[in-house]
Amino acid sequence: MPSFDEVLKEAGEFGRFQKRVFFLLSQTGITFSSLFASVVFLGRAPGSFWCRIPGAAELSDRCGWTREEERNFTLLPLHLGNESVRGECERLAVTWDTSASCASPLARHGNHSPDNLPLAPCHNWVYEQPHSSVVSEYDLVCGNAWMLDLSQAILNLGFLAGAFILGYAADRYGRIRIYLLSCLGVGICGVIVAFSPNFTAFLIFRFLQGMFGKGTWMTCYVIVTEIVGSDQRIVGIVIQMFFTLGIIILPGIAYLIPTWQGIQLAISLPNFLFLLYYWVVPESPRWLLTRKKGEKALKIMRNIAKHNGKFLSPHYSEITISNEEVSNPSFFDLVRTPQMRRNTLILMYAWFTSALIYQGLVMRLGIIGGNLYLDFFISGAVELPAAFLIVVTIDRIGRRLPFAVSNIVASVACLTTAFLPEDIPWLKMSVATLGRLSITIAFEVVYLVNSELYPTTLRNFGVSLCSSLCDLGGIIAPFLLFRLAAIWLELPLIIFSILAVVCGLLVLLLPETKGISLPETLEDVEQLPSHFGKCGKKRKHRDTNSYI
Numbered sequence: 001m002p003s004f005d006e007v008l009k010e011a012g013e014f015g016r017f018q019k020r021v022f023f024l025l026s027q028t029g030i031t032f033s034s035l036f037a038s039v040v041f042l043g044r045a046p047g048s049f050w051c052r053i054p055g056a057a058e059l060s061d062r063c064g065w066t067r068e069e070e071r072n073f074t075l076l077p078l079h080l081g082n083e084s085v086r087g088e089c090e091r092l093a094v095t096w097d098t099s100a101s102c103a104s105p106l107a108r109h110g111n112h113s114p115d116n117l118p119l120a121p122c123h124n125w126v127y128e129q130p131h132s133s134v135v136s137e138y139d140l141v142c143g144n145a146w147m148l149d150l151s152q153a154i155l156n157l158g159f160l161a162g163a164f165i166l167g168y169a170a171d172r173y174g175r176i177r178i179y180l181l182s183c184l185g186v187g188i189c190g191v192i193v194a195f196s197p198n199f200t201a202f203l204i205f206r207f208l209q210g211m212f213g214k215g216t217w218m219t220c221y222v223i224v225t226e227i228v229g230s231d232q233r234i235v236g237i238v239i240q241m242f243f244t245l246g247i248i249i250l251p252g253i254a255y256l257i258p259t260w261q262g263i264q265l266a267i268s269l270p271n272f273l274f275l276l277y278y279w280v281v282p283e284s285p286r287w288l289l290t291r292k293k294g295e296k297a298l299k300i301m302r303n304i305a306k307h308n309g310k311f312l313s314p315h316y317s318e319i320t321i322s323n324e325e326v327s328n329p330s331f332f333d334l335v336r337t338p339q340m341r342r343n344t345l346i347l348m349y350a351w352f353t354s355a356l357i358y359q360g361l362v363m364r365l366g367i368i369g370g371n372l373y374l375d376f377f378i379s380g381a382v383e384l385p386a387a388f389l390i391v392v393t394i395d396r397i398g399r400r401l402p403f404a405v406s407n408i409v410a411s412v413a414c415l416t417t418a419f420l421p422e423d424i425p426w427l428k429m430s431v432a433t434l435g436r437l438s439i440t441i442a443f444e445v446v447y448l449v450n451s452e453l454y455p456t457t458l459r460n461f462g463v464s465l466c467s468s469l470c471d472l473g474g475i476i477a478p479f480l481l482f483r484l485a486a487i488w489l490e491l492p493l494i495i496f497s498i499l500a501v502v503c504g505l506l507v508l509l510l511p512e513t514k515g516i517s518l519p520e521t522l523e524d525v526e527q528l529p530s531h532f533g534k535c536g537k538k539r540k541h542r543d544t545n546s547y548i
Helices: 003-009 014-039 057-064 067-081 146-172 175-194 199-226 235-256 261-270 271-280 285-290 294-307 333-334 338-364 374-379 386-399 402-417 425-450 454-486 491-509 522-526
Strands: 049-051 089-093 119-121 125-129
Touching: 003 285, 014 089, 014 199, 014 261, 014 294, 049 338, 049 491, 057 294, 119 491, 146 175, 146 199, 146 261, 146 374, 175 199, 175 261, 175 271, 199 235, 199 285, 199 425, 235 374, 235 386, 261 271, 285 294, 294 522, 333 338, 333 374, 333 425, 333 454, 338 374, 338 402, 338 454, 338 522, 374 491, 386 402, 386 425, 386 522, 402 425, 402 491, 425 454, 425 491, 454 491
Parallel strands: none
Antiparallel strands: 049 125, 089 119
8 A cells, every 4th residue: 555645646636635624723723822822902901090098988878979089098098198108009008987077088187298198008999991801800909910920830731731732632642633622712711701790710711821822723724634644734833824814803802892801702712713624624544544544544534535526546545654654642752762751852942942932022112102003913913023934934945954944043143133333223113023023934934844753643742832932931931031131132132143143053953854755654754864964855665565
């Protein structure tokens, strides 16, 4: 029997069937990127707010005060006593009860001038826009402001858990099954997040939404790369353009929807539509073969051929897997052999570095004030050229060289930005943007290379495990950026530069996978062309009685 890739070539490597599946699954990138970056709008500044004095709500109702009148009675005496106190995090240490005067609620404290009244910390706030963000919803201001950062860290922890748990599950129980389960989980948890009665519930279900969200993104990516031929795996880069599309669309959604609950529902509910894919997206035939389900795989291949206007030879009546024993994947499978061990360690470092630098540069460029919606839109649009550059170069010169060069250019850009004078802001911003573009290219290439360097039996688990370092980098990035910037504003760029240049040199040790069939077994990985060998040669298949 011929190899799986030969059968796929006969059925059509990127015909009408694969294009349909690609387009459908690519929509996952829009919803996942919206979840990934949603904290920018869910946690936006709530506008003006002030600390409410105990008993003020009841007194306001009795006296018929407007909100502006209550604000004046609360803040004016405070400002008279101390102009530096804004009334957001501190209040006068008084209580207004039913005996207080509507015209002068502080009259009963007449023996004390405002500047002699003690101050007390605030525990109750009044917001001009009470439901505009989670900040006003759960009082994440003043001493509680750090909790907003905690919510993003919790989301990244969910991504990390999803990479391990659902990556393992997809290799054991099937790609499409875990994809659909993850879509259901994202939708349900997203709705619960929108109606969370308290901040604790918000964190719990935001963690779960992150876990299931990572499952949808990683699994859809693997499905797409496994149903196309080796010459068409560039779709792994193109699918990430939909991630960028989600980044570009998100500020528009946030601009049109005034409440954080509405934004949360808008980015969560579309996941329920993906459940319809049960009837149109099949299981990965590569995965079916590794689980000794050759008949189902053959049936799917015939269906692919039919939709592509092709016809498989009638002698394809039996299908078997390779002689490699199928087992449940584990981390030790990723480091058991020399080539696998080297690939795994380098890819883990590449994921960590790309995420750390990417998020660090995003946060650095974002601290410029101005229009939040426009700035966010521009930051997303900057990423589009990265995908186009990859598409036009990666199948011409290979994966490894753009991977290395993009990291090195990012390193040089970060280092140059750190030492450019402040009196040339346009040049400093331009070079920093070049660094952002370069690290985006590296970030997108690592997705493709990661999926091409693991055998089918370990592919989803390997991609998920290595990409979990991306989530670790995302957790560390804000702490690294702000703590080092407190020492010297440009110090984070120096660290980014060192990390990027080391990554650029390390990825040169990876095999070149341009034009090479996806490896099916550990032995296939060990036989990939070394970094010193020639690239682009098709791998010979040893087992002539199997499809893979």
